[in-house]
Amino acid sequence: MSIRVIKNFINGEFTAGESGKTYDVRTPVDNSIIAEVHEAGQAEVDAAVLAARDAMVGPWGSMTVDQRSALLNKVADRIDERFEEFLEAECLDTGKPRSLASHIDIPRGAANFRMFADVIKNTPTESFRLDTPDGTGAVNIGHRGPKGVIAVISPWNLPLLLMTWKVGPALACGNTVVVKPSEETPLTTTLLGEVMNECGVPAGVYNVVHGFGPDSAGAFLTAHPDVDAITFTGETRTGEIITQSAAIGLRDVSMECGGKNAGIVFADCDMDKALEGTMRSVFVNCGQVCLGTERMYVERSIFDEFVRRLAELAADLTLGAPDNPDANMGPLISKEHQEKVLSYYKLAAEEGATVVLGGGVPDMGSELADGAWVEPTIWTGLDDNARVIREEIFGPCCHIRPFDTEQEVIALTNDNDYGLATAIWTENSGRAIRVAEKIDVGIAWVNSWFLRDLRTAFGGAKQSGMGREGGVHSLEFYTELKNICIKL
Numbered sequence: 057m058s059i060r061v062i063k064n065f066i067n068g069e070f071t072a073g074e075s076g077k078t079y080d081v082r083t084p085v086d087n088s089i090i091a092e093v094h095e096a097g098q099a100e101v102d103a104a105v106l107a108a109r110d111a112m113v114g115p116w117g118s119m120t121v122d123q124r125s126a127l128l129n130k131v132a133d134r135i136d137e138r139f140e141e142f143l144e145a146e147c148l149d150t151g152k153p154r155s156l157a158s159h160i161d162i163p164r165g166a167a168n169f170r171m172f173a174d175v176i177k178n179t180p181t182e183s184f185r186l187d188t189p190d191g192t193g194a195v196n197i198g199h200r201g202p203k204g205v206i207a208v209i210s211p212w213n214l215p216l217l218l219m220t221w222k223v224g225p226a227l228a229c230g231n232t233v234v235v236k237p238s239e240e241t242p243l244t245t246t247l248l249g250e251v252m253n254e255c256g257v258p259a260g261v262y263n264v265v266h267g268f269g270p271d272s273a274g275a276f277l278t279a280h281p282d283v284d285a286i287t288f289t290g291e292t293r294t295g296e297i298i299t300q301s302a303a304i305g306l307r308d309v310s311m312e313c314g315g316k317n318a319g320i321v322f323a324d325c326d327m328d329k330a331l332e333g334t335m336r337s338v339f340v341n342c343g344q345v346c347l348g349t350e351r352m353y354v355e356r357s358i359f360d361e362f363v364r365r366l367a368e369l370a371a372d373l374t375l376g377a378p379d380n381p382d383a384n385m386g387p388l389i390s391k392e393h394q395e396k397v398l399s400y401y402k403l404a405a406e407e408g409a410t411v412v413l414g415g416g417v418p419d420m421g422s423e424l425a426d427g428a429w430v431e432p433t434i435w436t437g438l439d440d441n442a443r444v445i446r447e448e449i450f451g452p453c454c455h456i457r458p459f460d461t462e463q464e465v466i467a468l469t470n471d472n473d474y475g476l477a478t479a480i481w482t483e484n485s486g487r488a489i490r491v492a493e494k495i496d497v498g499i500a501w502v503n504s505w506f507l508r509d510l511r512t513a514f515g516g517a518k519q520s521g522m523g524r525e526g527g528v529h530s531l532e533f534y535t536e537l538k539n540i541c542i543k544l
């Protein structure tokens with residue numbers, strides 16, 4: 057396979073830039089090199105931010121909302137037309153099954169543009185009539201304008217989907233963006249640059265700089281004084297560093313960070329539904345979903361049956377390369393991440409877990425032997441203070457613990473630093489609402505998981521994030537709300 061050369065995308069042009077630095081990207085399927093990426097230095101980041109500023113006050117800023125919306129719909133259509141190329145690029149970078157990326161990553165990437173093109177056209181602002189002592193009165197009109205140049209820092213687990221989740225609303229609101237995709241997954245973000253040009257999006261509206269975090273494009277971009285706001289998805293620790301950087305100049309941040317999500321299964325659940333949903337929430341995308349479940353709490357009377365049946369289903373997962381039509385689980389993102397996940401597999405044994413399933417590296421045959429593969433893994437028997445139960449692993453694994461009462465399971469679920477999502481399985485709707493209301497998370501699913509209505513608020517409580525995006529909530533972050541007061 058030929059190695060792709062990936063350049064920065066600045067002011068509508070692909071450029072290697074002046075830094076002279078490059079790095080290799082490897083596919084986690086077999087660890088072979090798939091791309092050589094030109095890393096952006098300070099000069100490239102400066103150029104990208106300047107291009108974004110010029111486009112904001114220039115062609116993009118002077119377009120009507122209708123014109124901008126039409127262009128974003130065109131971008132979505134073009135992603136659909138080039139679906140196969142986006143799919144191939146995403147699978148190459150991440151190693152995920154084509155069946156998964158073709159159902160989630162790429163269609164949702166396009167949907168994010170359509171959705172926010174629509175939201176911006178249909179969201180009203182407030183207006184108040186004010187009485188004044190002279191009797192003539194005044195009217196107040198809320199006005200939403202763009203915030204400016206937005207830095208978008210995105211992760212590797214759902215590269216196109218999570219990046220467009222930010223770029224879509226940012227552009228719809230009239231901002232311009234400089235995107236720093238994960239160093240692990242630069243391909244689809246770069247391909248989107250071609251699409252922007254093909255659709256006639258003005259140069260400088262969408263820019264891409266490649267590189268790492270510290271002392272590289274990520275840090276240069278988030279520290280840049282001409283960046284007005286930063287939207288980030290990734291680890292909580294990185295979010296803290298970026299928030300510190302954003303404090304200089306009091307720039308706004310939106311933080312979508314890590315999770316250690318609990319699944320709660322009550323004895324009155326529909327067991328088949330709970331098992332099907334838990335299989336997805338633990339193992340989909342090889343467990344690399346921020347919303348995924350790594351802590352399961354199951355009511356004691358059905359605990360043994362649930363553990364046995366989940367293990368049987370997980371044992372049936374087929375691991376394989378993206379083009380294997382039978383594969384429903386791919387590798388982890390990298391050898392480095394494989395090492396991290398395997399260190400938790402080892403730790404679980406040291407902390408006294410009973411290994412119900414997996415716990416090691418599968419035999420994938422000689423061709424895939426160098427890939428970042430790990431076995432789907434289920435544990436029981438850990439103490440509530442075990443690190444395996446408290447820390448985000450981001451792999452295809454979960455611990456299952458029995459519980460006896462509603463109060464107990466609420467306390468167990470909330471006893472964690474993170475607060476992103478939860479999935480509650482019960483056929484008792486009163487209980488479902490009662491428990492959902494008491495769990496400290498941004499998203500509580502009942503009898504489902506990852507069922508996303510893009511109009512709804514998305515974000516995390518506690519150390520899982522700051523702020524909400526989605527539907528009109530994205531406008532809170534991507535616009536500056538001004539009040540215009542007119543004395544009559």
Ligand code: NAD
Nearest residue numbers: 211212237238268269270274275290291294312313314346
């Ligand atoms: P990460 O924090 O390592 O990296 C995310 C991005 O930040 C990358 O582009 C990286 O290059 C950049 N970065 C790293 N250090 C930086 C710095 N000092 N300054 C500026 N940029 C920097 O996260 P990851 O490993 O790519 O992604 C996995 C994490 O993302 C998990 O914790 C997962 O839970 C989280 N995540 C959260 C959500 C959500 O919506 N809450 C969604 C997906 C993933």
